[in-house]
Amino acid sequence: MKLTILGSGGGRYVLATQILRTSGVWLSHKNKEIFIDPGPCALRDALSLKLPLNKLTHIIITHQHLDHYGGAESVIESAYFYQHNKRNVTLITNTCMAGLHKGCDKLISTYHLSLLKNHVIVKPDDEYLEDIRFKFSPTLHHEKYGVGVRIDFKDISIGYPSDTEYFPEFSKYYKDVDVLILHFAIMNKESNEFRHASKEDIKKMISKTRASTIILRHFAPPVINYGIEKLSYEFKEMFPTKNIIFSQDLTTYNI
Numbered sequence: 001m002k003l004t005i006l007g008s009g010g011g012r013y014v015l016a017t018q019i020l021r022t023s024g025v026w027l028s029h030k031n032k033e034i035f036i037d038p039g040p041c042a043l044r045d046a047l048s049l050k051l052p053l054n055k056l057t058h059i060i061i062t063h064q065h066l067d068h069y070g071g072a073e074s075v076i077e078s079a080y081f082y083q084h085n086k087r088n089v090t091l092i093t094n095t096c097m098a099g100l101h102k103g104c105d106k107l108i109s110t111y112h113l114s115l116l117k118n119h120v121i122v123k124p125d126d127e128y129l130e131d132i133r134f135k136f137s138p139t140l141h142h143e144k145y146g147v148g149v150r151i152d153f154k155d156i157s158i159g160y161p162s163d164t165e166y167f168p169e170f171s172k173y174y175k176d177v178d179v180l181i182l183h184f185a186i187m188n189k190e191s192n193e194f195r196h197a198s199k200e201d202i203k204k205m206i207s208k209t210r211a212s213t214i215i216l217r218h219f220a221p222p223v224i225n226y227g228i229e230k231l232s233y234e235f236k237e238m239f240p241t242k243n244i245i246f247s248q249d250l251t252t253y254n255i
């Protein structure tokens with residue numbers, strides 16, 4: 001499996017300043033090309049890395065924050081172009097992105113929805129089955145309809161809990177994945193109005209999974225200012241049996 005971190009950053013400050021990229025994650029495995037949370041500059045970054053938009057099969061948007069969906073329409077349009085006007089892409093979004101609740105705008109235009117194979121709208125605990133399985137988890141986050149996703153291929157499973165604090169049922173969804181992608185935005189719980197995972201939350205998440213590879217991203221100023229290299233050293237000391245990767249922008253990891 002190839003996992004490309006287009007953007008290692010996340011949150012409002014990083015989105016506004018682009019001190020790190022906020023363009024999402026691309027997963028390539030067994031004829032599936034899956035773009036998760038294509039934020040602003042997703043298309044430009046995907047093109048610069050020569051990611052196969054001509055083979056894109058899925059786009060997943062976990063919740064209605066700009067760092068997770070801001071590049072989605074341009075990616076849909078480009079995939080349609082590179083796939084010679086064929087509708088091959090399945091878009092999976094949470095219910096808020098589809099405008100199904102008060103305070104949630106429908107954020108993908110009718111035109112761009114018309115360029116897709118289909119649009120699957122999911123809520124926590126839903127499953128979506130093709131020849132691979134997508135299973136969705138709840139989040140404890142500012143956008144209350146958000147989902148995390150676990151993707152099970154025949155030979156490997158990937159967990160992406162998205163933006164969330166640690167929650168008690170975490171292990172129910174992610175205990176037996178092989179690879180876990182975690183969003184590490186804050187150091188402690190103080191002033192956590194957006195409800196992101198703190199250092200303690202990240203430690204709990206790692207200790208509740210059997211995943212041998214942990215990829216961290218969605219870094220925001222508290223984490224960046226503390227020092228990503230320092231954190232990388234600390235976490236490797238804490239979890240010596242796991243392969244812990246503090247990801248970098250525009251980097252592909254072979255797993």
Ligand SMILES: [Zn+2]
Pocket residue numbers: 010011065067068163218
């Ligand atoms: Zn975010």
Ligand SMILES: [Zn+2]
Pocket residue numbers: 063065141143163
């Ligand atoms: Zn968010």
